[in-house]
Amino acid sequence: MPSLVFDIQPIGRFNGGSEPVKRPKEFACFSYDDKHEFHLDDSSMQWYHPPRLGADLSKGFDSFDKHDESVDEHLDSLLKTIAAHEKEEGKKIDANVVTWRGMMTKIMSAPFEDRDGFEMNATLYQRCSFIEENYEAKQVAKAQQNKQQRGRRGQFSPEVMTFWGYKFETLSCLPRPWGEVSREFIESRDEHIVSNKAQYCSVVRTGIGKTVLCLGGEVDAIWDSKPTQKGAPINWVELKTSVEIRDDRGMNNFERKLMKFWIQSFLLGVPKIIVGFRSQNGILTKLEEIKTASIPETAAKRGVRSWDANTCINFASAFLDWLKATINDEGVWRIRRRAGSSTIEVFRTEGAGHGSILTEEFINWRIKLSLSSDSAT
Numbered sequence: 001m002p003s004l005v006f007d008i009q010p011i012g013r014f015n016g017g018s019e020p021v022k023r024p025k026e027f028a029c030f031s032y033d034d035k036h037e038f039h040l041d042d043s044s045m046q047w048y049h050p051p052r053l054g055a056d057l058s059k060g061f062d063s064f065d066k067h068d069e070s071v072d073e074h075l076d077s078l079l080k081t082i083a084a085h086e087k088e089e090g091k092k093i094d095a096n097v098v099t100w101r102g103m104m105t106k107i108m109s110a111p112f113e114d115r116d117g118f119e120m121n122a123t124l125y126q127r128c129s130f131i132e133e134n135y136e137a138k139q140v141a142k143a144q145q146n147k148q149q150r151g152r153r154g155q156f157s158p159e160v161m162t163f164w165g166y167k168f169e170t171l172s173c174l175p176r177p178w179g180e181v182s183r184e185f186i187e188s189r190d191e192h193i194v195s196n197k198a199q200y201c202s203v204v205r206t207g208i209g210k211t212v213l214c215l216g217g218e219v220d221a222i223w224d225s226k227p228t229q230k231g232a233p234i235n236w237v238e239l240k241t242s243v244e245i246r247d248d249r250g251m252n253n254f255e256r257k258l259m260k261f262w263i264q265s266f267l268l269g270v271p272k273i274i275v276g277f278r279s280q281n282g283i284l285t286k287l288e289e290i291k292t293a294s295i296p297e298t299a300a301k302r303g304v305r306s307w308d309a310n311t312c313i314n315f316a317s318a319f320l321d322w323l324k325a326t327i328n329d330e331g332v333w334r335i336r337r338r339a340g341s342s343t344i345e346v347f348r349t350e351g352a353g354h355g356s357i358l359t360e361e362f363i364n365w366r367i368k369l370s371l372s373s374d375s376a377t
Contacts, residue, residue, distance in 0.1 A: 003345040004326050006319055008337075011111040014314040021313060024215070024269030025231035027093075028085040029202050030077055036067050036197040038077050040084055044217035045200040047180055048221040048237045048274070050287060051171035055190055057164040057241070057282040058156070064163055065195035072356070077101070078216040079362040081203050092123060092126070092369055095205065096324060099131035101217030101267050104369030108263045108316045111346065112256075112307040116141060117339035122346075123354040124327050126366060130357050134334065137309050156282065163194065168241045168276045168284065170194045171372025173221050194308055202236070202268055211324065217268050238269040238292075244285055254304065258295055259307040265292040319344065332357065 014028050031044035086092050099120075107120045119137035146158045155161075171189050174181045189251065199218045206213050223235035240261055245251050261273050270292060277286040296309030324347065327333050332350035337343070354363070 003152060003347040005094070006322050006344045006346070007342065008110055008114075008315070008344065009342040011311055011315065014111065014311045015308070016310065016314070018310040018313045019209040019317040020207070022161055022205070022212070024204040024206040024267065026202050026204050026234060026269070027231065028081045029200065030081045032077075032197060032199045034065075034195060034198045035295060036199075040081060042226070044198045045226075046169075046173035046175060046218075047177050048223055048239075049174050049181075049186060051168065051276070051284060052190065053284055053286065055167075055171055055284045057167045057284060058116035058160055059190065059338065060167060060170075060192075060194050061160055061163050061352070062311065064166070064192050064311075065193055065197060067195075067197045074135075074295075074356055074359075075130060075132050075200070076359055078203065079359055081201075081216070082214065083362055083365045085203075086269045091373070092366065093205070094126055094212055096211045097129050097131060097320065098214045101215045101264065103131050104213065104215060104267050104316070105260065105263050107319060108267075108312045109307075110319075111261060111315045112259060113313055114337075114340050114342070116145075117337050117341065119333075119337075120335040121349075122327055122333045122335055123356055123357045124330060124333075125354060125358060125363070126370075129323065129327050130354075131335065134336075134359055141282070150222060160282070162244075163243050164278065165239075165283050166194050166196050169220055169239050170283070172239055172274070172276070179226065198315060202215070202234075206267065206269070208313060208320060208371075211317070211320040213320075215267055217264075219268065219270065223272065223294055233269065233271070235272070236265075238265045238270045238273045239275060239276070241276045241278055244279055255299060255302070255304050256306050258290075258299065259312070261290075262292060262295040262309065263312060316336060329353070 029042050031039045031041055033039060033044060075098070078098065082093060082098070105118055119134035120131050121134050122131045170192055174186065200221045201216050203214065203216045206215060219236045220239040221237045223237050226234055238261070242257060243250070244256055245254050265273055273290045273292060275290060276284050277288065278284055297355045298305070326346050331348050331352055332355040334347055334349050336345045
């Protein structure tokens, strides 16, 4: 089957006022524990508490308890969580698209970010598109990226630089609210073994333009406490690291990074980003709190030309409308944007079934739900 193509350029056609956006509302969550095992609860939620400046972000790299990413996890945990919510509610969610927050970040940033490209798999089931990352393509791209980074003289290895982000999270988080944690624990965070196995994942209902989205994504920490009312705004905190800004080039690089920071937090309804600035050698030198909602306006006032928030939203709205019209039959579809390309291609790779995107457990649940809905009417 030939590819169908969506043109990213000219991006001028996505300028102007923003398409309507629905505020993300968390309707479910799940956790991975310190063995990366799934739990349908908030047991891995963490609380933010400022780290000590001057910390060496490389410390503990040799004992890093790293999650094994050689297994493709698909959408399995997200589907389990959706099914559990539907069992509680007695009806299926009303989303047009179900995916991870990371996939929507790639789509929203596409007008201004063409360096890496992306590949996703999608399948249509009960009038909803389920979209996951193409695992094989991700592994190839990661290996190429690491090879390029290793080729740059004087740099730390890509593995160590990735570790810095996890170390910053360990230095900035507590397993319970501050008042319930000992001073000894807080002051010894620099000695703790760093692990990326445990995660808290928020599952939200949101919308861009005419498309209702169900997104799952990891949340780093909470500022205070979760409200008792379901769907109320939550004071989440996103933790990021970035190299110190020393000149105009550094500022331009940071402004480009801010686009990704903003999109990631905007999609899950995270109101605050805390950036840990580090030296070239990985020493934590400064903290900066940034309100997610203020990033687009601040960027516009500074005359940032490298990206525009409304363009990102309007592009995503138009692309999702096109995608809903394009993925209109069963089978497995590929959504691909080659590095440097000004188009996104969509083509079918399997004519029937859902590949490994949907689990049998989820399909059986949906069949059961449909039958019970039919008998009720």
